[in-house]
Amino acid sequence: MSKEQIEKLFEPKRQSPVAIFMFLYTFVRRFFGALWPLIAIFFIGNRDKTSIVDTSIGIMVLVASTGTLVMSVLSYFRYYYFMEGDSFNIHKGVLNKKKINLPFERIQNINFEQKIIHQIFNVVSLEIDTAGSAKSEIKIEALPKAEAEAIRDYILEKKKSLTPLEIENTEGEFKEEEKVPDQLLLSLNIFDLIKVGVSQNHIRTAFIIMGLGFSFIGQIEDALNFDLIELTIKNLKSIGGGLILALTLFIVFLIISFLVTLFRTVLKNFNLKFYKSKEGYKLTSGLFTRQEVALRKEKVQIITWSDNPIRRFFKIFTLQIKQAASGVGKRRGQSVEVPGCYKNQVDEVLYSCFDDLSKVEFKAHQIDYAYVKRMFIYIGIIPTIILGLIYALTFNLKWIILTIIFPFVAFGLLSVYYKKYRLNLSDQYIKITKGIFGVTNIVLPFYKIQSVELVQTIYQRKKGIANVNIYTAGGSLSIPYLNLEKAQSLRNYILFTVESSDKKWM
Amino acid sequence: MNMDHLFVNEQIDISNLPQADEVTWVPLNKKYLPISLLSTALFGLLLLSIFLVVNFVNTDMIEDNRIVFSVIGGVILLFVFILLISALGFKHKAYALREHDVLYKSGLIFRKTIALPFNRVQHSEINQGPIERKFNLASLEIFTAGGSQSDLTIPGLLNEDAQSMKAFIMEKASKHE
Incomplete structure (x- = not known):
């Protein structure tokens, strides 16, 4: 970076005018979010008599839309960002002026995103992730890509020199050190994407689409005033009976969901590139919304990788890296999903984030068999009773078949889950492997844990069993039905490790 | 040399670890x-x-x-x-302060015990509703980076106790900064 470029960063600057669109979008969304019931009443409401309510809502909508437009433009002109000393600053606000000053050392990460509109104008939005309980979220809606990169590089570089270990090189010339190029670990071509898309969980999507489909059909029926499903069923029944109908419907939805997931996967992960960088990892992906997420090794809290029968056939895993996040709720940049990883890429990430993991020996523990007994009541017996009741009401043979089969299936699935569930413990790590058809692995080091909780229901108290909930800054995990003694010593050991460790969890 | 490093390669006997189940629980204020x-x-x-x-x-x-x-x-x-x-x-709610962590238990049907090490505390707050203020009660809320579920609220403390607990916890927490 040249000196001129750096000086430029210190001048207060407005965003790219594209930001007006983004402000407008935010305002409109917020506006509709708050007022959609009113607007709906206005448009759908009884048109016979124009009441005073209608007129006033109309005026309100008009005023609010003009207001939004004006506010968007004003917000744009009132928004400045610049660097000052060792901090990043934003001055903004039309009515309530707000000055945000963010010291570099509080900045955790800087992420970019490009929605379609950004791509057209070759700009990006920049989001600054801060540590701890900072409440202000900082997001610059639109700025030129080169500038965003300059800001990121400068801040991250500067931030490093601010850490107490490297006192030299704090002020003065910005060292033009040779940039370590990011090493490409994984890139997905269209063929890989199809593999990933094919191996998604289609049955889950099928259920979602089924739900949507039925409500959509319902709406059309209401509008056209006739019974589409009844008609189809009648026609199909004449062809071959209820079971075939159910099967046909299921296959149709499965095909639709297959195509939808494939399409979504390709869009989301289009041109996915996963790099190893100096600080950690970097992921860029997406066709319409191009995102770039940076991961820092020390911020990683939990790593998960999972397969399923199709993925196992392709020998690929979906890798999920969960970072410490600030603020409330799920935010972008917290969890990064890298589909289509081979085992060696999974290992590479695992061993570089948790460096001593490769040498660790785990001792495996099982959950209590009471898990199967108890869960069978909820997902085996209760549904079976309902199915039986339906049979009793309809006397349809189909239901009695289901009633007989269902408990066996439920019991089988639960038993497999129980048999495959392993809580693996070493002196520093906890690793859970579980899954019915596939295998999901979850790993985290003890010292990243924030708090531990033991929960017991009445039944569990009687049986001497407890659930253990473990909370980290990157999400929580729950171990069900562990023998109480084991649960307690696990908790005591976690507390001991956390309290006697001075390793930084972030 | 930092004491903590002594732990690293030591054989640890799980049964000798501090037992979170054998603490003396302090019930909430009767008021x-x-x-x-x-x-x-x-x-x-x-x-x-x-x-x-x-x-x-x-x-x-x-x-x-x-x-x-x-x-x-x-x-x-x-x-x-x-x-x-x-x-x-009410009678199942109790807390315990230990040297390195704070414990809180609650729940009638779901018995929960949450343990929160001081070196993971982000910040803490004392809350007093209008009625609580009348009776000199307060609740202490302790935050970690583990999300809202892992935060801990101890209600029904005398205001003075809440204040001194907060000071104690924050002092412990700041040692690890």
Whole structure:
């Protein structure tokens, strides 16, 4: 970076005018979010008599839309960002002026995103992730890509020199050190994407689409005033009976969901590139919304990788890296999903984030068999009773078949889950492997844990069993039905490790 | 040399670790039970009166009086249930401060015990509602980076106790910064 470029960063600057669109979008969304019931009443409401309510809502909508437009433009002109000393600053606000000053050392990460509109104008939005309980979220809606990169590089570089270990090189010339190029670990071509898309969980999507489909059909029926499903069923029944109908419907939805997931996967992960960088990892992906997420090794809290029968056939895993996040709720940049990883890429990430993991020996523990007994009541017996009741009401043979089969299936699935569930413990790590058809692995080091909780229901108290909930800054995990003694010593050991460790969890 | 490094390669006998189950639990202040019941009941009454006022002003909102009565009955039943649960659950709520962490247990049906090490505390707050202030009670809320579920709230503390607990915890927490 040249000196001129750096000086430029210190001048207060407005965003790219594209930001007006983004402000407008935010305002409109917020506006509709708050007022959609009113607007709906206005448009759908009884048109016979124009009441005073209608007129006033109309005026309100008009005023609010003009207001939004004006506010968007004003917000744009009132928004400045610049660097000052060792901090990043934003001055903004039309009515309530707000000055945000963010010291570099509080900045955790800087992420970019490009929605379609950004791509057209070759700009990006920049989001600054801060540590701890900072409440202000900082997001610059639109700025030129080169500038965003300059800001990121400068801040991250500067931030490093601010850490107490490297006192030299704090002020003065910005060292033009040779940039370590990011090493490409994984890139997905269209063929890989199809593999990933094919191996998604289609049955889950099928259920979602089924739900949507039925409500959509319902709406059309209401509008056209006739019974589409009844008609189809009648026609199909004449062809071959209820079971075939159910099967046909299921296959149709499965095909639709297959195509939808494939399409979504390709869009989301289009041109996915996963790099190893100096600080950690970097992921860029997406066709319409191009995102770039940076991961820092020390911020990683939990790593998960999972397969399923199709993925196992392709020998690929979906890798999920969960970072410490600030603020409330799920935010972008917290969890990064890298589909289509081979085992060696999974290992590479695992061993570089948790460096001593490769040498660790785990001792495996099982959950209590009471898990199967108890869960069978909820997902085996209760549904079976309902199915039986339906049979009793309809006397349809189909239901009695289901009633007989269902408990066996439920019991089988639960038993497999129980048999495959392993809580693996070493002196520093906890690793859970579980899954019915596939295998999901979850790993985290003890010292990243924030708090531990033991929960017991009445039944569990009687049986001497407890659930253990473990909370980290990157999400929580729950171990069900562990023998109480084991649960307690696990908790005591976690507390001991956390309290006697001075390793930084972030 | 830092003491903590001594732990690293040492053989650890799990049974010798500090037992979180054998602490002396400190129950919440006795005044807290009637006060929390009172404020729940007041909240229920407030909800009911809002409903009644709206219904009275806007007479044609609900035409059938039976619906009005069943709503009132439902709300009363719900609040009686909540009151019952919190009355019965009160004696299961307790906390314990240890050298390196704070424990809090609660729950009538789901018995929970949460443990929060001081070196993971982000910040803490003392909250006092208007009724609590009258009776010199406060609740202490301790935050970690583990999300809202892992935060810990100890209600029913004497205000002085809450203040000194907060100071104690924050002092412990700041040592690890």
